[in-house]
Amino acid sequence: MKAFQDYYPENLAHCYGCGGQNPHGHHIKTYWDGEETVTRYTPQPYHTAVPGFVYGGVLASLIDCHSTGSAAAALYRAQGREMDSQPPVRCVTGSLHVDYLKPTPLGCELEIRGHIREIKGRKVIVESTLSVDGVVTVRGQVVALQMPEDFGV
Amino acid sequence: MKAFQDYYPENLAHCYGCGGQNPHGHHIKTYWDGEETVTRYTPQPYHTAVPGFVYGGVLASLIDCHSTGSAAAALYRAQGREMDSQPPVRCVTGSLHVDYLKPTPLGCELEIRGHIREIKGRKVIVESTLSVDGVVTVRGQVVALQMPEDFGV
Numbered sequence: 001m002k003a004f005q006d007y008y009p010e011n012l013a014h015c016y017g018c019g020g021q022n023p024h025g026h027h028i029k030t031y032w033d034g035e036e037t038v039t040r041y042t043p044q045p046y047h048t049a050v051p052g053f054v055y056g057g058v059l060a061s062l063i064d065c066h067s068t069g070s071a072a073a074a075l076y077r078a079q080g081r082e083m084d085s086q087p088p089v090r091c092v093t094g095s096l097h098v099d100y101l102k103p104t105p106l107g108c109e110l111e112i113r114g115h116i117r118e119i120k121g122r123k124v125i126v127e128s129t130l131s132v133d134g135v136v137t138v139r140g141q142v143v144a145l146q147m148p149e150d151f152g153v
Numbered sequence: 154m155k156a157f158q159d160y161y162p163e164n165l166a167h168c169y170g171c172g173g174q175n176p177h178g179h180h181i182k183t184y185w186d187g188e189e190t191v192t193r194y195t196p197q198p199y200h201t202a203v204p205g206f207v208y209g210g211v212l213a214s215l216i217d218c219h220s221t222g223s224a225a226a227a228l229y230r231a232q233g234r235e236m237d238s239q240p241p242v243r244c245v246t247g248s249l250h251v252d253y254l255k256p257t258p259l260g261c262e263l264e265i266r267g268h269i270r271e272i273k274g275r276k277v278i279v280e281s282t283l284s285v286d287g288v289v290t291v292r293g294q295v296v297a298l299q300m301p302e303d304f305g306v
Binding site: 011012014015016017019022023024025044046047048049050051055056057058060061062064065092093094095096097098099100103147 | 165167168169170172175177178197199201202208209217218246247248250252253256
């Protein structure tokens with residue numbers, strides 16, 4: 001099954017968080033699971049805050065890219081379009097909010113689940129949780145904006 | 154001049170964003186400038202969102218570590234203590250909010266400036282701006298919490 005990120009056009013696939021063309025990046029992959037979106041990712045051993053726990057900046061990055069990918073997928077779905085149809089839809093982050101509820105242990109697979117809260121024109125609000133073995137350690141909310149066609153050109 | 158991060162005790166200096174002991178990390182350095190705190194950092198060429206612009210997750214990470222470092226420095230200062238006095242003060246992030254006002258160009262030095270909005274017990278609220286050549290591209294707010302002495306032990 002292809003992930004949302006597998007549909008990114010080549011010129012928009014260099015994101016450090018989710019672009020397949022960035023050799024240094026996280027390469028996250030996001031999928032629909034019914035009405036929710038899901039990303040699973042295992043941080044590297046050096047993604048530490050204090051030893052044994054995941055660095056908050058990486059957790060924020062995961063919430064961010066999971067949410068912008070989810071927002072684009074939601075726009076395709078709302079328009080009744082396949083993700084390989086033209087023109088491509090990509091979103092950027094307008095704002096990111098992350099609540100760190102408890103320390104996230106390092107060395108485990110993390111599951112990020114997104115819920116599309118609102119679609120209004122080019123704006124999509126995505127609420128997400130990040131959990132380890134079913135325990136939610138982080139909550140996030142992203143206001144994503146559909147990227148102008150000439151962004152970065 | 155020593156940065157805030159140079160005072161971290163060895164067991165708390167492994168943070169991917171600001172720990173001197175993490176060979177893979179960003180190694181940010183933060184200083185007082187009067188009542189404000191300042192961090193300067195130049196992202197790596199691969200820290201891209203779309204080509205030519207800085208990845209939002211790295212910008213969030215910079216706001217995060219700049220702010221928790223600033224919060225710890227503010228607690229030392231509020232207590233009239235030097236940063237090499239015992240016991241050490243470190244802060245973790247309770248919540249992180251980032252507004253992306255405009256794309257941040259890649260290849261430039263970024264300046265993050267923090268303002269201590271509030272200190273209440275173990276909680277410190279830090280508001281920050283991130284700018285390139287004097288143009289603010291990102292605003293952030295962090296609620297930082299003084300780390301319990303037994304965190305990560």
